[in-house]
Amino acid sequence: MPEYNAPLRDMRFVLHEVFDAAALWARLPALAELVDADTADAILEEAAKVTGMLIAPLNRSGDEQGAQWVAGEVHTPDGFREAYATYIEGGWVGLSGNPAYGGMGMPKMLAVAFEEMLYAAGSSFALYSALSSGACLAIDAHASEELKNRYLPPMYQGRWAGSMCLTEAHAGTDLGLLRTRAEPRADGSYAISGSKIFITGGEQDLTENIVHLVLAKLPGASASSKGLSLFLVPKWLVNADGSLGARNALSCGSIEHKMGIKASATCVMNFDGAQGWLIGEANKGLAAMFTMMNYERLSIGIQGIGCAEASYQAATRYARERLQGRGAAGVQEQNKAADPIIVHAEVRRMLLCMKAMTEGGRAFACYVGQQLDLSKFSEDAEERQAADALVALLTPVAKAFFTDSGLESCLHGQQVLGGHGYIREWGQEQLVRDVRIAQIYEGTNGIQALDLLGRKVVSNGGAALRQFAAEVRHFAHQHETPYGSELITALERLEAISGWLLDQAKEDPHAIGAAAVDYLHLFGYVAYAYMWARMAAVAEARRAEDEAFSAGKLATAAFYFARLLPRSLSLEASIRAGSAPLYGLDAEQF
Known part of the structure; x- marks a missing residue:
């Protein structure tokens, strides 16, 4: 049976020793009286128990049984x-929720460590509350x-859950194609009609109520994404x-049968004139929804780190015990x-790839959390603005690089186990499916x-990148580190x-699309x-x-510097090489 033990020593190292989180919290009035190093450590200790002893034991059985849809109920x-x-x-x-409505108000630097534990213990279980946390953020x-007074307290308590309803069968990324409609009602609410797909936790039996955040179009709204309201x-x-009170006019039409995260209900949701209330301003729903989406993007990135850590732990245990050759x-073990x-060497290479990328990702997640805390809590307008710029720049890197490297690590973990990595009872094949x-x-x-490349670098002439580069260069010049020159060389390459x-990009309309994924990976390294x-x-x-x-x-x-950064x-x-090789075929x- 696979097991998971939170890497508390490494999490404390990143939080306290690398980033000195307590010193930052002490100078931010909104956090100074809520959290210090001892409080953070106590939370991490308890989180390790909850994830390791309560959630992790359900991961495999949850995958085997899966979520079940019966007559509209999940x-x-x-x-x-x-x-x-x-x-x-x-x-x-409600760990990082607004204390004014019952949240604990903990900083994001701490919350990212908890989220990693949660995804490592069981990604399917984690998703039910992850969507609730994101929905709370958008509502707040x-x-x-x-609406905040009515909905946030029970959502922070976990008695009510949240969902995010964007995608429709004909409209994925192109949200301007959405057809869900919102008709004004006499009492100031709206009648919502339409169908949404891929709705995580759209229906489940864990909570008393589910609060759906739905993108829809008002009468006369623009046909583009600028006509969406939330x-x-x-x-x-x-x-x-x-x-x-009464059941609203909405239902779950079915759930998807998926490659992984099988215990997480991925629902088709039908809204048949359901009563809803406008969040924010009319026709500005996408901006409001992005508050939730950006939270979820970092959270889903951390899913990659969590699955990689779980895979690394299993692979390391196996590699220490499995006798072959x-x-x-x-001879290393004379008596065996x-x-x-x-x-x-090959097993060590795979394990070190996993270790270096997972621990690097853990530190980077904490760093992005630091920027989110500064953006939210700093009383210095210039510091908030700088943190905002870094959050915008780094969020797509975190989401994509964490998850790309997370899959690579889980595949390494499966490979370390050889044939056993392909067998269900060892847990590695589930991690590969879940992280995908x-x-x-x-x-x-x-x-x-x-x-990242089009909006966060090219469109502003590289301003946010220059800010990040200045910070990296300042660190390399001001601190004693064995790798200062290698870091500067890599930065100059970027x-x-x-x-x-x-x-x-000024001459070739395909330049951004052709380079984007390789560029994001280069940025990540x-x-x-x-x-x-x-x-x-x-x-x-x-x-x-x-x-x-x-x-x-x-x-x-x-x-890392010898074997991974050279990528x-x-x-x-x-x-x-440019875009030309991509357009050589009709x-x-x-």
Whole structure:
């Protein structure tokens, strides 16, 4: 039976030693009285227990049984309801929610560590509350005070859940094609009619109510995405006293039969004149929905890290125990019939790839969380603006690079187990299936790459990139790190190719699309190099305090710079090949 133990030592290293989160929280008045290092550690300890002992044991059985749809109702796998009831008693859904409405108000730097644990323990289980947290964020940011007071407290408590209803069968990324309509009603509400697909947690038996956030078009609205409005549409209507009233005119028509995350209900939702309320301004629903989508994009990116960590733990345990062959340098275990496979170079290469990318991703997630905390809580307008710019730049990198590398790591983990990696009872094949969706939903990774290069770099002439590069360069020049020169070389490669693409985009309409994915990966490797340089600097400075941990961290950093960062060279070459090789065939020649 696969098991999961949260990597608390590494999480504390990133949070406290690399980023000194407590010092940041102490200078932000909104956080200073809510959280300190001891509080954060206590939360992480409890989160490790909840995810490792309550949720992880349900991961395989949940996959085997899956969510079931019967006559419009969804039944989650055995044990999910009981586990969810225990889970919400701890207030986990509202961990980073607004305290004014019952949330705990914890910083995002801490929340990303918890989210990693949650996805590592069970991605299907995690999704039910992840969508609720994102819906709460959008409601808190854009809804009226009346709607916030009515819906946020029970949602933060976990008694009510949230969903995000965008996609329709004929309209994926092109939201301007949406057909769901919203007709004004005499009481100021709206009648919502239409069908949505791929709705995570659109129907389930875990909560008393489900609050759907639905994109729809008002009469006379623009045919483009600029004509979309956002509506709050509850499964059960809510009375003035907060009690549940009549069933709303909406239903779950079916659930999808999927490759992975089988215990997560992915629903077709039908709205048949359902009563809803406008969130934010009319015809500005997409901007409001993006508040939720950007949260979910980081969260789904962290799914890649969580699955990779779970896969790494299983692969490491197996590699230490599985006896096959003898080491190339001679017998390592004299009293055994063979040596453990961890002595073999190829197994070590795979494990080190997993370790370096997962730990680099963990640090980068914390870094993005830091920017989100500064953007939300800093009282310095200039600091908030700078953090906003970095969040916009780095969110597509986090979503896509975390999940692309997460799949690669899970495949490595499966390969380490050989034939057993293909067998269900060992858990690795489930992780491969579960992590695969993370590259697709919340905006495919190709779309994330187009967003990064087209909107976040080319459209503003590289301004946000220059801000990030200045920070990286300042660190390399101001701190003692074994990898300062390699970091600067990689940064200069990113800057050079960015400048080249800015010029290419003026002449070649295909330049951005042809380069986007390779560019995002190049950016990701440079960003991870920044994280590894920071971690190596701290590990070197504190080596005497924890020799074993620091030595391991430094050895992993050495592997990253020697064996993984050089991938940026081939990515640069691929980008510079331009768009012409992609258009050498006519459509009928494919």
